[in-house]
Amino acid sequence: MKTRVVLNVAPLPENAFGSRTLTWWGTIAFMSLEGMGFALAAGAYLYLRVLQPSWPMNIPPPDLLPGTLVTILLLISAVPNYFLEHWARAYDIGKVRIGVVVMTLLGIAPLVVRAFEFPALRERWDTDAYGSITWFLLGLHTTHLLTDVGDTIVLAVLLVTRHGEVPKRFTDVSDNAAYWYFVVLSWLPIYFVLYWLPRIG
Amino acid sequence: MSAAAERLRDTDIGEPELEARLVDIWKTPRGFFGWLSSVDHQQIALRYIVTAFFFMALAGIGAVLMRLQLATPDAHVLGPDRYDQLFTMHGSTMMFLFAVPIMEAFAVYLVPLMIGTRNVAFPRLNAFGFWLYLFGGLFLWCCFFSNNGPDVGWFSYTPLSLTQYNVGHRADFWAQMITYTEVSGLAVAVEIIVTTFKMRAPGMSLERIPIFVWGSLVTAFMILFAMPSVMVASTMLILDREVNTHFFDVALGGDNILFQHLFWFFGHPEVYFIFIPATAFVSSIIPTFARRPMFGQAAVVLSLIATAFLSFGLWVHHMFVTGLPRLGESFFTASSMAIAVPSGIQIFCWIATLWSGRPVFRTPLLFVLGFIFNFVIGGLTGVMVASVPIDTQVHDTYFVVAHFHYVLIGGSVFPLIAAVYYWFPKVSGRMLSETLGRWNFWIAFVGFNVAFFPMHILGLEGMPRRIYTYSADMPWGPLNFLSTVGAVIFALSFLLLLWNMIRSGLHGEAAGPNPWDGDTLEWATPSPPPPQNFTRIPVVTGAAPVWENREALPVIAGMSAGKREILVSTLTEAEPDVRETSPEPSIWPLFAAIAVGVTFLWSIYTPWAIVYGAIPIAVTLTGWFWPKNTTEDES
Numbered sequence: 001m002k003t004r005v006v007l008n009v010a011p012l013p014e015n016a017f018g019s020r021t022l023t024w025w026g027t028i029a030f031m032s033l034e035g036m037g038f039a040l041a042a043g044a045y046l047y048l049r050v051l052q053p054s055w056p057m058n059i060p061p062p063d064l065l066p067g068t069l070v071t072i073l074l075l076i077s078a079v080p081n082y083f084l085e086h087w088a089r090a091y092d093i094g095k096v097r098i099g100v101v102v103m104t105l106l107g108i109a110p111l112v113v114r115a116f117e118f119p120a121l122r123e124r125w126d127t128d129a130y131g132s133i134t135w136f137l138l139g140l141h142t143t144h145l146l147t148d149v150g151d152t153i154v155l156a157v158l159l160v161t162r163h164g165e166v167p168k169r170f171t172d173v174s175d176n177a178a179y180w181y182f183v184v185l186s187w188l189p190i191y192f193v194l195y196w197l198p199r200i201g
Numbered sequence: 202m203s204a205a206a207e208r209l210r211d212t213d214i215g216e217p218e219l220e221a222r223l224v225d226i227w228k229t230p231r232g233f234f235g236w237l238s239s240v241d242h243q244q245i246a247l248r249y250i251v252t253a254f255f256f257m258a259l260a261g262i263g264a265v266l267m268r269l270q271l272a273t274p275d276a277h278v279l280g281p282d283r284y285d286q287l288f289t290m291h292g293s294t295m296m297f298l299f300a301v302p303i304m305e306a307f308a309v310y311l312v313p314l315m316i317g318t319r320n321v322a323f324p325r326l327n328a329f330g331f332w333l334y335l336f337g338g339l340f341l342w343c344c345f346f347s348n349n350g351p352d353v354g355w356f357s358y359t360p361l362s363l364t365q366y367n368v369g370h371r372a373d374f375w376a377q378m379i380t381y382t383e384v385s386g387l388a389v390a391v392e393i394i395v396t397t398f399k400m401r402a403p404g405m406s407l408e409r410i411p412i413f414v415w416g417s418l419v420t421a422f423m424i425l426f427a428m429p430s431v432m433v434a435s436t437m438l439i440l441d442r443e444v445n446t447h448f449f450d451v452a453l454g455g456d457n458i459l460f461q462h463l464f465w466f467f468g469h470p471e472v473y474f475i476f477i478p479a480t481a482f483v484s485s486i487i488p489t490f491a492r493r494p495m496f497g498q499a500a501v502v503l504s505l506i507a508t509a510f511l512s513f514g515l516w517v518h519h520m521f522v523t524g525l526p527r528l529g530e531s532f533f534t535a536s537s538m539a540i541a542v543p544s545g546i547q548i549f550c551w552i553a554t555l556w557s558g559r560p561v562f563r564t565p566l567l568f569v570l571g572f573i574f575n576f577v578i579g580g581l582t583g584v585m586v587a588s589v590p591i592d593t594q595v596h597d598t599y600f601v602v603a604h605f606h607y608v609l610i611g612g613s614v615f616p617l618i619a620a621v622y623y624w625f626p627k628v629s630g631r632m633l634s635e636t637l638g639r640w641n642f643w644i645a646f647v648g649f650n651v652a653f654f655p656m657h658i659l660g661l662e663g664m665p666r667r668i669y670t671y672s673a674d675m676p677w678g679p680l681n682f683l684s685t686v687g688a689v690i691f692a693l694s695f696l697l698l699l700w701n702m703i704r705s706g707l708h709g710e711a712a713g714p715n716p717w718d719g720d721t722l723e724w725a726t727p728s729p730p731p732p733q734n735f736t737r738i739p740v741v742t743g744a745a746p747v748w749e750n751r752e753a754l755p756v757i758a759g760m761s762a763g764k765r766e767i768l769v770s771t772l773t774e775a776e777p778d779v780r781e782t783s784p785e786p787s788i789w790p791l792f793a794a795i796a797v798g799v800t801f802l803w804s805i806y807t808p809w810a811i812v813y814g815a816i817p818i819a820v821t822l823t824g825w826f827w828p829k830n831t832t833e834d835e836s
Contacts, residue, residue, distance in 0.1 A: 007777070013779055034429075131446075
């Protein structure tokens with residue numbers, strides 16, 4: 001088919017951030033489907049809870065301390081995450097390198113406390129349906145924590161190699177920061193369901 | 202590549218050189234290793250399509266065997282155990298390994314061409330999804346051929362699928378096949394959404410998006426929100442079976458109806474992620490052969506969206522006989538009937554388009570007309586079984602088998618075959634034989650109706666589903682025999698299609714770029730399309746860009762002629778915004794799929810596989826994302 005040129009796109013930029021990029025939209029799509037997974041798992045928790053005369057079935061509600069600590073740590077991590085995203089958009093390689101190391105540490109810290117959260121549920125997964133669904137919810141979120149921390153570690157290493165100063169790396173850092181917000185925010189309803197619903201009755 | 206070559210723009214060189222350079226940049230590397238590394242959406246879509254038809258053939262042969270067993274009373278073609286495995290394999294394969302993947306595969310092939318871009322948004326994810334799907338399907342069929350096929354129905358209800366009723370690993374194989382195929386399906390959904398949102402050619406604002414692309418987009422969103430549900434269900438099932446959780450163990454606080462809710466919250470939308478792309482095929486084909494734009498294009502698009510929303514509100518109609526509260530039954534009856542409204546709107550728009558056009562009755566249109574006839578029957582019985590009293594009577598009978606085959610085959614496979622006839626010339630560069638096509642249609646139409654219409658009557662006569670035989674004193678023999686004759690005829694129609702594809706692929710008439718005079722952008726590029734899809738990205742001026750620009754297609758300039766570059770545009774107006782690089786071929790998606798596949802398989806035998814398997818998965822994913830000194834990675 002014959003063609004005629006009507007537009008020149010040469011002046012357009014070759015790198016961008018946020019909703020102007022494909023990866024940002026891909027990240028949003030993955031957040032949506034994973035968020036749906038969380039919502040369904042929480043729905044299953046509520047479904048099983050409605051069927052029981054008492055909930056938890058035979059034990060007191062989970063110990064609040066480790067879960068609350070994780071919540072506080074995650075909320076605190078949102079602050080440097082905000083700055084890291086900001087520095088990435090400014091192509092400030094020095095601050096970005098420091099920022100991803102800080103975010104790696106702030107990702108590992110809640111994982112360490114998470115190890116104490118499972119015993120704080122007071123029951124194993126194979127005791128009854130309450131144990132099964134609480135371990136399931138906590139396990140689901142832990143998987144997200146682990147994968148994002150892994151991703152952040154790879155980025156931290158990549159940034160100190162010669163590939164680190166390529167503009168696209170800054171977009172990667174920005175998208176990784178956006179995903180971390182999802183890890184933090186998705187925890188809040190799960191924290192409420194796991195720790196406060198059994199107390200509300 | 203030299204720095205000067207990297208900076209080369211399409212404005213710096215002439216048309217023939219530009220075309221040669223782009224082909225060189227976008228082509229899949231030579232050799233077996235290159236073939237395994239491909240990230241070309243055309244190639245991966247074709248692999249999906251061939252694999253999906255292969256699985257369909259296996260499941261179809263299974264269906265014919267089941268029909269031969271049921272053709273006469275007290276037959277001995279299959280024993281009860283093999284029959285149980287076969288109907289489970291048939292349903293699971295048709296739904297998870299054929300219907301959903303093939304609809305997604307058509308989207309992977311057509312969406313980039315229809316919106317005027319060069320690849321899908323995440324080409325390596327696309328390759329990864331295909332390999333995982335292939336491994337999942339082969340794994341399931343290997344289990345079947347080693348007499349370990351799942352035997353608990355395509356929905357694997359608990360408690361039947363729990364360890365006390367299902368020893369061994371048969372139900373685990375089903376559950377893990379779900380995981381493989383759902384990861385693959387979700388990957389494609391993400392790609393289609395982002396590709397459609399951000400990679401449309403300049404000027405393709407929302408109202409100018411072709412209906413097929415709308416259908417693919419709506420379906421991708423449905424997959425995004427429905428598939429996690431079956432993944433949660435199948436994961437809980439395998440956890441109950443392997444590590445003694447109690448999600449479905451009533452004695453320890455679990456509940457079997459929970460499994461049904463989770464399954465059907467996915468399962469009902471699943472019907473529509475087979476059906477919506479099919480209607481989108483129809484809405485692409487009808488305007489071409491009616492020689493006029495689609496009547497009520499906006500109404501059709503809104504109907505697709507309405508269908509998608511409503512489809513999430515009717516899953517409980519699959520569970521009417523589980524003893525639900527009356528209020529719930531009434532609500533889901535109403536919503537099940539309501540979904541007939543947007544489907545009805547589409548049917549009226551198709552009829553209006555044909556009525557006011559100048560229809561040319563070529564094979565694709567014949568299959569579309571066959572679809573309308575069959576689907577109306579399936580839709581009518583659908584409205585019948587939406588009513589609780591009727592559903593209670595015919596539940597688990599052949600009436601329901603007839604209903605959903607009319608919906609799924611009549612409503613989806615007929616449009617799919619129409620789509621094969623319609624786009625085969627684009628893919629291969631050759632026309633399918635029209636004579637064989639007409640034979641194909643009539644044999645399929647007659648065979649299908651002879652096979653499935655009698656099942657309505659059998660169901661009303663009380664013949665239950667999933668029985669491997671029946672005694673001679675039941676009045677079901679003659680209609681079952683007739684149904685088997687129809688099934689064999691229907692199967693022959695697929696052999697004829699295969700023969701037509703082979704024969705025409707080798708010796709068919711050359712198609713040229715636009716053999717049907719279609720109006721969407723895939724017809725503005727050669728058949729088969731070059732690896733870059735378009736040498737120059739088109740500019741869209743209306744809803745029918747090819748019909749509106751018959752003299753010369755408006756295009757853009759200023760793209761790179763030295764690396765894989767795509768144009769990112771804005772969400773609603775599709776204004777050009779950023780020039781981004783697109784990933785090069787890579788072997789890592791295959792390695793990652795092997796690592797993930799082995800981990801899933803291993804986890805059937807020990808939960809520690811997830812821990813050990815995480816290591817190769819992390820290594821391969823890092824390899825996938827780590828920059829490789831290419832222009833695309835470093836620019």
